[in-house]
Amino acid sequence: MENLKRFRQGLLSWYKNSHREMPWRTEPTPYRVWISEIMLQQTQVTTVVAYFLRFMEAFPTIESLAAATEMDVLRAWEGLGYYRRAKNLHAAAKEICRKHSGKFPRQFDDILALPGIGRYTAGAISSIAFQNQKPILEGNTIRLFARLQNIQGDVSLPATQNLLWSFAESLVANSRRPGDINQALMELGNQICTVKNPHCISCPVIQHCDAFLNGDPSKLPNKPRKIQYESLMEAAIVVRRNKKTLVRLCLPGDRWAGLWDFPRFSISEPTDSMTLNRLLQQTYGLRARSLTPEFRIKHAVTRFRIELHCFWAEGVTGKTESKTPVRWVNDQQLHSLPLSATGRRMLEFKR
DNA sequence: AACTCGGGGCA
DNA sequence: TGCCCAGAGTT
Incomplete structure (x- = not known):
């Protein structure tokens, strides 16, 4: 006590x-x-x-x-x-x-x-x-407590x-002062009792740390994990017509549910514009005179590393048809719609 | 108990 | 490139 x-x-x-x-x-x-x-x-x-x-x-x-x-x-x-x-x-x-x-x-x-x-x-x-x-x-205090108590499990x-x-x-x-104690514990975990190379020398509670006194803090906590990344390739198209942009609503169950995104396709290899145009036709009922590859974005979401091939469509014709909700929005609406982070990044790249 | 859900910081 | 981050909810 x-x-x-x-x-x-x-x-x-x-x-x-x-x-x-x-x-x-x-x-x-x-x-x-x-x-x-x-x-x-x-x-x-x-x-x-x-x-x-x-x-x-x-x-x-x-x-x-x-x-x-x-x-x-x-x-x-x-x-x-x-x-x-x-x-x-x-x-x-x-x-x-x-x-x-x-x-x-x-x-x-x-x-x-x-x-x-x-x-x-x-x-x-x-x-x-x-x-x-x-x-x-939480993360910080789990690590801190495991070390303070030298918990091996x-x-x-x-x-x-x-x-x-x-x-x-x-x-x-x-x-x-329970609030200050809790915040101090997290702050300590963040600043001193770090994941790698904990700064035990500067630790204000070092004399209370069982792992420091009788073990090795850097070997704790034990958290057997195995994150395996899967590599994916996708193609996204910014389709513009009459100063409006085609966006689709991400449905419950798929990535970014509830957010809006550009037409996006899973591809197994770098795609030529003809193949992509076919996909655009099949899924959205639209055809583009030209599909220009603009840039590629690499990003990671959860278990996936994704190489996103971004295209710009021009000379779009056809009647918009889609099984999933889509909208043609002007630039102001596009600004106010919630997009995925990569979707938003695509717009900034183009600028 | 295992999975899913984003995106970024950092060595 | 892998692990982690002031976790919660679902399967």
Whole structure:
């Protein structure tokens, strides 16, 4: 117990001097903390900051978010990835207006019940915005705790997870500053207890670290994983006619569901314009006088590394027909539609 | 328990 | 090129 007190003290005094400034930290209202936590899921802080500021400007309150269209929310989210987060965020805002009179719920169980909020996020919001003594567990703290406790077991196993959650709970139990403790733990994991080459010499809780004293922190956590990438080739066409551009809606189940994209085809080898024109004809009922290969974009999504061959179509004729939803949009509409990140990048390349 | 969902940072 | 990032929801 005396040990715990020293741990917290060392942690918090380090945090006080070493934490990074973040917009949601300067004004941690429940709404702002909520938005930040959703954006931060599987996404680095530096990436989130700009999105957060823009999002707060577009949707300053829960009510304004609930009143927006899903398309506008997705447009604000464009480029962040994991677009289901934006849809759940939107749904949760509506739910808060309906069930909680537009006021973000204070009870942990009510927070946890909102779509897109799991145990981590509920704990983070609860502790940071409401000073409830709720634990958190995520990438940084899993690594930190595995080292502090010298846990050898696979951290993805439920048994190990229970152990880690219990430890997380013990760190905030009966604390006056659970939110700061949780944020300090993550900050420590990010800055000091890093994946590679942890900076143990600068660690404020080194004397509490079982792995440092009796093992090897750099060998933890044990997380047997096997990401195998598959290489794909795709062709995308920007089809213009009468100053309008053809876009299609990505359907539930395929990539970027709910976002808009340009006509896109899976190809097995670099494609000539004739083959591509045939695909364009078959799928959209259109033919192009010329299909010009403009550039190639390499990008990775989840398990796939994709080489995207981008084409521009000119002299387009035919009647638009498609089994999936398509629209011809002018440039202003194109700007306001949520596109995939690579879709948006294609437009910038052309410019 | 395994899969899916984006995109970018970093060694 | 592989691993990771303030995970959640579905199968």
